[in-house]
Amino acid sequence: MNTKSKPFIVSVTSGKGGVGKTFITTNLAATLARQGKKVLVADCDLGLANIDIMLGINPELNLKDVVFGNMHLRDVIIPTKGGFDLIPASSGVREMAQLLFEKIQIIKDMLLDIEGYDLILLDTGAGIAEVVLQFNLLANQNIVVINKELTSLTDAYAMVKVMYQVFGRQSFSIIANNVPDEKNGLSIFKNIDSISRRFLGFPLNYLGHVLQDEAVGKSVLKQEIAVMSFPRSRIANNFSQISRAVLDLKKA
Amino acid sequence: MKPLKKTVQSSPEVTFTAASHKHLQNILKKVKPKSGKLLSKKDQPEIFIILTADIPAEKRTELLKSKKGITLNPEDNLLKRLLELEKENRHLKSLSQTDELTGFYNKRFLNKQLKIEITRTKRTGQPFCLMFIDLDNFKSINDTFGHAKGDEFLINVCHLICEKIRPTDFACRYGGDEFVIIMPATFLLDGISIAQRWHNLIVQVAAQMEVNVSSSIGIDEFDVSCTLKAEEFLDKVDKELYNAKNTGKNKVSYPGERLKANKAEEKFVTPAEKDALYKGSAPLKQKRK
CATH class of the missing domain: 3.30.70 (Alpha-Beta Plaits)
Structure with missing residues (x-):
């Protein structure tokens, strides 16, 4: 366990909504936790947070109490059944959906101050709103989730492009979610990778794929974490591979 | 009583x-x-x-x-x-922050408001624009027709600006024939179109009064990543104005680089990029069939 140095911050983002950011975040966090890493997940979809729903919990305090109350980020952290800790956020609070830049900076500064974790995973909202960009900017590494839909590819590319144009980011990792087979995942990655090389001038990094699996739908319905409910499933295997790739990024 | x-x-x-x-x-x-x-x-x-x-x-x-x-x-x-x-x-108090001739805010007010806007941008993340307007050949009115006519021209221009300015913008007289307009919560793209509008209106006033005066305008955006202080930013926009003056006058000058970035932001993914993405996915679709 590496608690003395600063945690490695990874954001999970996508551009398009509904491609599985929160699913990837919770399952990746649980996988890393099972490997003995100390992991903190922050729900950074400030307007429509839903990690708490995915986990079937109802936290008393959340990010809203940090932004509009006098709480510190540390005060709202709770342990979860996934073996990782969570900073929950609120859903349906309009003020949280349109935070002043200043408030976003306060959250960012507090996140940077947190110690005692190997990794912090930031689950961002959809879209390319300033708040999403700011959390991506804060992270050491951005994971962009794509699936086989053309709209998800276009939106993922838009995210990469705006992070590059506005902040000069040139390092992005891709996870292909909900793909029929390994080959298909690699093929959609190659597509977006070649366009990034051609138009932006830098390659993307492939972290791996998550297969289509009925275990996913089942566990989401039951508010459980798929890799824990089905530890021997193909997707648990996928997440093991992805988690190794993430830890490699951390070392690099 | x-x-x-x-x-x-x-x-x-x-x-x-x-x-x-x-x-x-x-x-x-x-x-x-x-x-x-x-x-x-x-x-x-x-x-x-x-x-x-x-x-x-x-x-x-x-x-x-x-x-x-x-x-x-x-x-x-x-x-x-x-x-x-x-x-x-x-x-x-009103005298201390307004210009006597035109009724615009004065330089003292400008300096104060500029600092407020910078702080506001840092808080809200919303950029603001600032423009310098300088009248070209204004001296020729004073020289040819006398100062009264010059003053009349200034007052006419200012009246027009007062009439048409957005209620949230601040118009200040910076010097003799130099004006500064602060436009809170405004992107450069918006600011440029407003600058162009002022430029055209000044041409109209000059035509009505039958004088040969036009305007050079320099404009720039202060965004949340900008670390300049108030005076430094003012200098930067002033340089943009000098760029307009030195490249033939009678025009609006703005930092092209920034606008390019802004335009790209407007159209995140270009048609060429979309096309390439689509073509890249096409074989996949066929395979699935």
Whole structure:
């Protein structure tokens, strides 16, 4: 366990909504936790947070109490059944959906101050709103989730492009979610990778794929974490591979 | 009114500058004077009078202890003088931040407001724009037709700007024929189209008055990542104005690089990129069939 140095911050983002950011975040966090890493997940979809729903919990305090109350980020952290800790956020609070830049900076500064974790995973909202960009900017590494839909590819590319144009980011990792087979995942990655090389001038990094699996739908319905409910499933295997790739990024 | 006047003569007077009208009403409720008068907010927004003849002694001392109250001798016309001073004060305040000829804000106000806008941008993340307008060949009016005509031209331009300016923007006279406009919560793309509008309006005023004057405008955006101080940013926009002046005048100059980035942000993914993504996915689709 590496608690003395600063945690490695990874954001999970996508551009398009509904491609599985929160699913990837919770399952990746649980996988890393099972490997003995100390992991903190922050729900950074400030307007429509839903990690708490995915986990079937109802936290008393959340990010809203940090932004509009006098709480510190540390005060709202709770342990979860996934073996990782969570900073929950609120859903349906309009003020949280349109935070002043200043408030976003306060959250960012507090996140940077947190110690005692190997990794912090930031689950961002959809879209390319300033708040999403700011959390991506804060992270050491951005994971962009794509699936086989053309709209998800276009939106993922838009995210990469705006992070590059506005902040000069040139390092992005891709996870292909909900793909029929390994080959298909690699093929959609190659597509977006070649366009990034051609138009932006830098390659993307492939972290791996998550297969289509009925275990996913089942566990989401039951508010459980798929890799824990089905530890021997193909997707648990996928997440093991992805988690190794993430830890490699951390070392690099 | 007459009985009231009698009371005034027979009792000491207390003038209150209360924090608010409501605040004073609360005080009045507490002390319950039988013959109290509260000047309406409209008459005197900040000065209120309580006649204290019937206020019990202990309550009166309490009132007088209040930091906001002062006792007045009714024989003295101090109250009248205070009111006049207050009026004078307000007049001076407006003088201290407006330009006499045009009624625009002056340089002092500009410097103050610019700092406020920078702070606001850092808080909200919303950029603002600032533009320098300088009249080309303005001296020629003064030289040919005299200063009165020059002043008339300035006043006409300023009237037009006052009429058409967005209610949230600030127009300031920076120097003789130099104006600065601060546009809060404005992106450069918006700012440029507004600059172009001012540029055209000034051409119209010049045509109406049959003088050969145009304008050079420099404009730039202050966004949340900008670390310049107020004076440095002002200098930067001033340089943009000089760029307009040095490249033939009669034009709007803006930092092209930034606009390019802005335009790209508008159209995140270009048609060529979309096309490439689509083509890249096409074989996949066929395979699935």
